[in-house]
Ligand SMILES: Nc1ncnc2c1ncn2[C@@H]1O[C@H](COP(=O)(O)OP(=O)(O)OP(=O)(O)O)[C@@H](O)[C@H]1O
């Protein structure tokens with residue numbers, strides 16, 4: 001349903017992505033691994049058009065999004081939901097309006113209907129009704145992530161991106177978030193791309209694993225494949241060895 | 254030295270280009286539906302109504318000081334009777350729009366830059382577009398419209414308050430006759446004086462709001478970036494106000 005071909009992104013005068021290729025099939029859950037600063041967040045944002053790409057092809061459901069009109073493109077991209085690394089909730093709006101934002105302002109739904117859907121989604125992510133009236137600064141990190149998840153789910157996306165859904169949460173909360181992701185991704189035909197450094201999370205939610213290094217996807221495979229791979233980069237990452245090809249001087253610079 | 258000049262010239266051209274693209278996007282997107290009425294009302298309220306106390310206070314003191322100072326000057330060649338006329342002309346044509354514009358830049362422009370800049374660095378603007386909402390329509394257009402519409406209104410109210418400030422000082426401190434003072438004020442005032450001030454105000458409001466939104470939208474990298482954007486907004490919109498003031502005065506006079 002989503003394919004990315006030869007994606008190049010340059011920010012400032014640094015080339016961050018140097019030709020990323022991957023495919024996401026219907027209902028597949030792809031997890032992208034990689035060291036901090038390799039451009040994982042940049043990859044997701046450039047697919048969504050939030051960061052301009054240098055060149056490369058992005059195809060959603062067989063449509064090359066650069067070949068269609070701007071309005072058509074934003075319609076296609078609106079079928080992709082995203083949970084941002086920092087949550088990115090709107091501080092000036094109460095939680096329920098955050099969740100219902102896409103419905104109210106993007107689709108022009110009535111306030112009351114949208115509020116009902118929002119409260120519905122909040123219960124789906126195990127959040128209380130009372131929380132709906134609070135403002136984001138009053139929430140804890142785990143709650144923010146769950147509200148972000150509810151917001152991403154509320155507009156019924158077909159593909160959903162999770163940028164580090166469990167980073168900074170305690171093991172129990174991150175397990176709850178993982179279970180929620182499994183519930184919505186594995187047991188539905190939603191396609192998902194997740195970025196994570198959390199190997200428990202990875203084992204729970206991944207169908208396919210892709211490893212991003214030096215601006216390219218250097219390895220793709222299943223979890224079983226990952227456990228017995230000989231690829232030195234992947235080995236170093238999952239075994240968390242401080243010295244190895246990922247951390248040679250050249251890349252520390 | 255040469256590289257220094259070159260780099261800064263390039264940076265200047267770069268930001269001019271981005272500003273023009275921003276302008277284009279704001280107007281292309283803002284003029285098309287959907288319109289977010291609730292956002293517009295909120296901004297009109299926040300930008301316009303809530304600025305009234307600050308701007309009103311500045312203008313009453315400006316009027317008062319103007320009356321005192323010009324009285325000293327005029328009394329040297331016994332032309333005190335021209336004081337009401339001077340006060341009203343200065344306030345409506347010049348001081349009202351400029352002082353209100355500067356206060357507006359400090360209060361509203363800085364708020365806009367800080368608010369939008371924070372949204373930008375917290376990825377909230379990115380989040381907007383993933384929720385199929387255009388940031389130009391939802392965030393910038395209501396603010397820019399509010400700037401354009403409210404500053405002339407504020408300046409109009411300011412004119413009245415400023416003249417009143419001058420009146421208070423003249424009557425209670427300088428022993429002018431109240432009726433005479435009002436008569437003189439009204440007699441010399443022409444519609445053109447007020448309208449030229451309001452036209453200036455519309456330009457000042459528009460440029461301040463545009464600068465605030467643009468700087469906010471361009472801010473990079475955390476709290477320092479937002480601080481930069483806010484400072485740049487206040488500095489740039491103040492300078493723009495003085496520049497536009499000169500330009501518009503020249504144009505209006507030459508007619
Ligand atoms: N707007 C930007 N302008 C310039 N450089 C940027 C910008 N955004 C990100 N970068 C750079 O791109 C690189 C990749 O950033 P990115 O946020 O994608 O890393 P990441 O892989 O998501 O890391 P993490 O796991 O820590 O989130 C970083 O080195 C960063 O300095």
Ligand SMILES: [Mg+2]
Nearest residue numbers: 040041085163
């Ligand atoms: Mg990241």
